[in-house]
Amino acid sequence: MTDLATNPAAAREIDRSQMQVSDEVAIEISGMNKWYGSFHVLRDIDLTVYRGERIVICGPSGSGKSTLIRCINRLEEHQAGRIVVDGTELSSDLKNIDKIRSEVGMCFQHFNLFPHLTILENCTLAPIWVRKTPKREAEEVAMHFLEKVKIPEQAHKYPGQLSGGQQQRVAIARSLCMKPRIMLFDEPTSALDPEMIKEVLDTMIELAEEGMTMLCVTHEMGFARQVANRVIFMDQGQIVEQNEPEEFFKNPKSDRTKLFLSQILGH
Amino acid sequence: MSDTHSQTVSYVRETMLPQAEPPVSNRGAILWLRENLFSGWFNIVLTLVSLYVIYWALAHTLPWVVSGIWNAGSLSECREIRDATLGEGASAACWAVLVDRWQQLMFGFYPSELYWRPVLALVIFLAAIAPVLFAQVPRGALWFTAVSPFVMFWLLWGGSAWFPVAVALGFVLGWAAWRALAPMAGTLVAAIVSAALPIVYWFYTAGPLARELEQVVGIGIEYVPSQDFGGFMLSFIIGIAAIILSLPLGILLALGRQSDLFIINKVSVGFIEIIRGVPLIVWLFTASLLLNYFLPPGTNFDLMLRVIIMVTLFAAAYIAEVVRGGLAALPKGQYEGADSLGLSYWQSMRLIILPQALKISIPGIVNTFIGLFKDTTLVVFIGLFDPIGLSNAIRATTEWNGIYWELFVFIGLLFFICCFSMSRYSLYLEKKLQRGHK
Numbered sequence: 001m002t003d004l005a006t007n008p009a010a011a012r013e014i015d016r017s018q019m020q021v022s023d024e025v026a027i028e029i030s031g032m033n034k035w036y037g038s039f040h041v042l043r044d045i046d047l048t049v050y051r052g053e054r055i056v057i058c059g060p061s062g063s064g065k066s067t068l069i070r071c072i073n074r075l076e077e078h079q080a081g082r083i084v085v086d087g088t089e090l091s092s093d094l095k096n097i098d099k100i101r102s103e104v105g106m107c108f109q110h111f112n113l114f115p116h117l118t119i120l121e122n123c124t125l126a127p128i129w130v131r132k133t134p135k136r137e138a139e140e141v142a143m144h145f146l147e148k149v150k151i152p153e154q155a156h157k158y159p160g161q162l163s164g165g166q167q168q169r170v171a172i173a174r175s176l177c178m179k180p181r182i183m184l185f186d187e188p189t190s191a192l193d194p195e196m197i198k199e200v201l202d203t204m205i206e207l208a209e210e211g212m213t214m215l216c217v218t219h220e221m222g223f224a225r226q227v228a229n230r231v232i233f234m235d236q237g238q239i240v241e242q243n244e245p246e247e248f249f250k251n252p253k254s255d256r257t258k259l260f261l262s263q264i265l266g267h
Numbered sequence: 268m269s270d271t272h273s274q275t276v277s278y279v280r281e282t283m284l285p286q287a288e289p290p291v292s293n294r295g296a297i298l299w300l301r302e303n304l305f306s307g308w309f310n311i312v313l314t315l316v317s318l319y320v321i322y323w324a325l326a327h328t329l330p331w332v333v334s335g336i337w338n339a340g341s342l343s344e345c346r347e348i349r350d351a352t353l354g355e356g357a358s359a360a361c362w363a364v365l366v367d368r369w370q371q372l373m374f375g376f377y378p379s380e381l382y383w384r385p386v387l388a389l390v391i392f393l394a395a396i397a398p399v400l401f402a403q404v405p406r407g408a409l410w411f412t413a414v415s416p417f418v419m420f421w422l423l424w425g426g427s428a429w430f431p432v433a434v435a436l437g438f439v440l441g442w443a444a445w446r447a448l449a450p451m452a453g454t455l456v457a458a459i460v461s462a463a464l465p466i467v468y469w470f471y472t473a474g475p476l477a478r479e480l481e482q483v484v485g486i487g488i489e490y491v492p493s494q495d496f497g498g499f500m501l502s503f504i505i506g507i508a509a510i511i512l513s514l515p516l517g518i519l520l521a522l523g524r525q526s527d528l529f530i531i532n533k534v535s536v537g538f539i540e541i542i543r544g545v546p547l548i549v550w551l552f553t554a555s556l557l558l559n560y561f562l563p564p565g566t567n568f569d570l571m572l573r574v575i576i577m578v579t580l581f582a583a584a585y586i587a588e589v590v591r592g593g594l595a596a597l598p599k600g601q602y603e604g605a606d607s608l609g610l611s612y613w614q615s616m617r618l619i620i621l622p623q624a625l626k627i628s629i630p631g632i633v634n635t636f637i638g639l640f641k642d643t644t645l646v647v648f649i650g651l652f653d654p655i656g657l658s659n660a661i662r663a664t665t666e667w668n669g670i671y672w673e674l675f676v677f678i679g680l681l682f683f684i685c686c687f688s689m690s691r692y693s694l695y696l697e698k699k700l701q702r703g704h705k
Contacts, residue, residue, distance in 0.1 A: 075603055094611075102609030112604030115702050116622050125618060126608035158702040178608065 014226055018211040021229060024051040025084075026182055026213045027072060032081030034067060041067050042078070043237045051181075054214045056224040056245075059234035060260060065217045068234070069184045072215070073104045086181060102130050105175030109187040111167045113159040119146065119170050120155040123177045131178065138177070145173040149203050165196025169203050176207075183207065185216040219264060225249060233257045327358075335360030335673075340367070341666035364670050365677055368661050372677070375497015375652045381425075381489065385500050388422040391415050392507065400692065402699075423504065426490040433477040437465035493571040497652030499681060505571070506640040509578040513639070514632070516579065517586025518625075522616065524591055535587070542584035548645055550577045555649035574646055582639040589631035593624035626700045633693035637686045654678045 027049040034042040041064045049055060057065045070076040071083060074090055074097045083090040085100045113122050123142035127133040133141070146152045149169035151162075159167055168188055175183060185204065189197045201223050208214060208227045218224070224231050224245050231248040233241045233256070241248070241257045252258045304314045336359055339345040345361035353359055365372070374382055395415035398408040417431035441461045448457035481487065496504065523535030542550070554577040555570060597620060605615035625632070647656040658674040661667050 073607055075606060098609050098611060101607060104607075106607040108600060108603065108607075110598070110600050112598075112600035112607075114601065114604065114619055114623075116626065116700070126610060129614050129618065130609045160702055174608070 014205065015209045018209055019052065019054070019229070020211060021050050021052045025049070026051045026053070026086065027215075028082070028084045029072075030082050032071065032078050032083060034064075034071060034076065034078045034080075041237050042071070045081070045239060047232075047239065049182075049213065049215065051213050052211050053230060054208045054212075054228045055216070055230045055232060056228040057215065057217045057232045057234060058219060058221075058224070058260070059240075063234040064237040065234045066186050069106075069186060069215050069217055072182075072184060073101050073106055075106075098130075102126070102178055103180055104182045104184060105172075105178060105180035106184040107168065107171045107175060107186065107188045109190050111159070111164075111171045111191075113167055113171055113174070115159050118156050118158055119151070119162070122159065122170060123174045126174070127177050142173070142177050145176045146170070148176070148206070149173045150199075163196060164192045165199045168192065168196075168200045172200075172203055172207070182213045182215070185214065185218065187217050187219075189218065189220060221249070221265060233260065235260075331358045331360050334358075335362040337362050337366055339363035342668065342670050360673050360676075361670060362673060364661065364667050364673050368667070371498060371661065372654055372657055372674075373498045374500050375657060376495045377491060377497070377500065378489075378495070381491065384422045384425070384488075384491075388419040389503070391419055391422070421488075423496075424491060424493075425488045427477060427481040428486040428488075429477040429480040430473075433473040433480070434469065436476075437468050437473060440468055441465040493569050496571065498654055498657050501571075501646070501651060501653050502640070502643045505575055505578060505643045505646065508575045509582055509639055509643075510636050512575075512579040513582035513586055516583035518590055518621065520583060520587035521590035521594060524587065525594060539584045539587050542580055543588070547578070547581050547642055548648060550581055551645060551649050553577065570649075571651070574649070574651065578639065578643065582635060585635045585638075586632060589628050589635055590624060592631065593626075593628035594620065596627050597623055626697075629693050629697055629700075633689055637689055640685060640689075641682060654681075 025048055027047070029045050029047040032042060032045040033040070045068060047068075057068065059065050067076055071078045071090075072085060077092075078090075086103060088096050088100055090096065090100060113119075114125070117125065120139060120142055123146065124133075124135065124138040127138040127141065128135055143152055143155065146155055149172055151166055151169055151173075154162055154166060154170070159170065162170065172183075172188075188204070189200050192200060197220070201220060204214070204216070204223065205227055216223070216228075228245050230242055231245050232239055233248070233252075233254075235256050241252065241254050243253075248257075249261065252261055305311050334353060334357070336345050336348050339348055339361065340363070342361060342364070345363055349357060349359045349361075370379065370382070374385060377385065392415065394408075395412040398404040398406065398412055414435075417435045421428055421431045441464060444464050445457050445461035448460055452460075520535050520539055523531045524539065526532045526535070551574060554573040558568070558573055601619060601623065602615070605619040610618065644653050644655050646653050647659075650656075652660065655678065658678065661674065662670060
């Protein structure tokens with residue numbers, strides 16, 4: 001990972017023509033707090049994400065970065081404050097939650113593909129059952145996205161027969177089949193062998209080039225430098241610093257950020 | 268010095284090695300024998316002792332089985348034939364009892380001119396279960412499966428054909444209520460109404476309706492009361508009905524036990540713990556004696572039906588715990604993956620969670636089913652004539668007084684065939700559902 005970070009020239013040229021941040025608000029989080037029992041994991045989070053933004057969230061483990069993006073699609077419940085996604089406020093109303101979840105795609109560290117279904121079935125399941133898309137049409141869409149992540153030939157295999165990198169690309173395709181307006185990535189490359197990280201990052205870069213709104217929890221600083229328009233550093237459940245990637249890496253303001261960057265980039 | 272050192276450290280492989288066969292001494296049948304039976308002096312001794320024990324056991328049982336007498340009218344006649352042909356006191360089974368009484372062991376006191384009805388019901392059952400057990404059978408056959416319980420019920424008990432039709436209408440009623448209400452009134456209301464409506468209908472309308480229809484157009488075959496059922500037919504009816512009914516109930520209880528909804532959770536836990544904590548025989552006595560006190564006076568609730576309900580509830584509690592184990596074994600990521608795609612609770616359970624959890628639970632579920640099937644012999648204690656009860660009845664006659672082994676061997680063998688088939692099917696299913704390597 002440091003390879004890309006220290007030597008950005010090694011990566012391919014990014015096409016920035018579609019990467020435009022609009023004034024439209026995609027996600028608005030204000031005064032959000034969350035506790036696990038009595039442990040205060042997220043403290044007074046305020047964050048506004050505009051459509052088309054590519055945000056990388058980093059920070060030491062236990063800083064609450066994963067919890068933050070998992071709150072956006074209600075995999076975790078927040079106890080105070082507001083989260084508004086695409087104009088819909090997250091409340092305990094199940095209808096709202098299912099609506100938001102079907103419009104916000106998510107990729108996990110451990111892929112979470114369904115091992116008893118083929119790759120194609122993994123991709124068509126939600127469109128068929130949630131969006132009520134006809135099976136034939138859902139399969140065409142699925143094949144389109146599987147081609148996009150460059151594994152159409154694996155469509156009839158089971159997840160257990162694929163490599164980690166391939167599985168993660170399937171997971172991305174599976175989310176894309178729901179035509180989400182926002183994508184969340186929760187450490188998508190942390191469980192992968194070094195050889196496979198690049199293929200997943202390339203897929204994510206392509207997605208960014210098409211103007212997808214993305215929130216990524218990742219330690220891939222090269223990816224942050226190349227693709228992100230904003231880097232957020234979290235520690236102890238709070239947003240400590242956020243800035244454009246150039247400035248963030250060159251002139252970190254807080255001591256916590258400096259220490260963190262020196263630890264992950266220094267070796 | 269430095270030269271030799273650099274030579275030992277620096278190394279480049281020119282060609283990759285192809286895969287090679289294992290050496291000859293590591294292959295073949297002789298090697299297997301040597302490795303598994305005669306690998307050392309201690310194992311050689313163990314092998315020889317085991318062989319002797321097997322020989323000894325067979326030497327004592329085989330002659331008894333093979334030289335058994337098949338044609339005789341009573342146990343004393345059997346002994347006379349034996350003494351005449353094999354010599355005084357020779358070891359020989361008297362299989363004649365099976366020839367004489369096999370119909371009774373199979374059908375109990377079911378009228379003999381109507382034996383074709385349970386046999387036809389069994390054939391229908393086998394045809395109906397095929398599309399459920401084997402994916403090769405066309406899916407359209409599932410319609411036949413849905414209708415078959417009512418046909419089988421009618422064949423076994425007889426009476427008016429309108430009665431099972433009236434009962435089946437209750438299910439149609441529930442389904443129609445669900446389809447009508449679910450889109451406009453929400454799932455919860457629809458679920459409650461579509462469960463309550465058929466129950467009310469069954470209690471108050473189904474019986475009179477069937478009688479009315481019977482008077483208009485009578486379609487009936489001879490009625491056979493439950494008291495006449497017996498033998499393996501009884502074991503099969505109780506066992507199969509309980510197996511089929513307890514699986515869905517057990518799954519619902521397992522989901523209930525995992526539920527965040529306080530009341531559903533506590534009711535499920537209470538049900539499972541209470542049913543599981545009391546011996547089945549106590550529940551059977553409850554079914555046969557106590558249940559009548561709780562039912563409204565005048566209701567005549569068939570004893571066999573009560574037993575089926577009790578055995579179903581008992582097995583469901585066990586199934587629930589087995590399925591809970593399967594649910595707990597799934598990684599949390601599967602729940603999150605399903606949630607993140609926007610699947611509703613029931614969709615994610617049906618499409619993602621249960622297919623995997625049930626696959627993990629197959630050995631435990633089949634284990635419970637096998638236990639349940641054998642436990643049907645306990646109904647002898649509440650006066651139903653299962654095969655064991657019939658063996659007592661057969662022994663009570665003057666002809667066969669004193670015959671034990673032959674009947675028990677036969678009963679045991681039939682149970683073994685059924686249980687062994689279930690166990691084989693579970694292995695087949697596990698293998699079929701294997702999905703790549705994890």
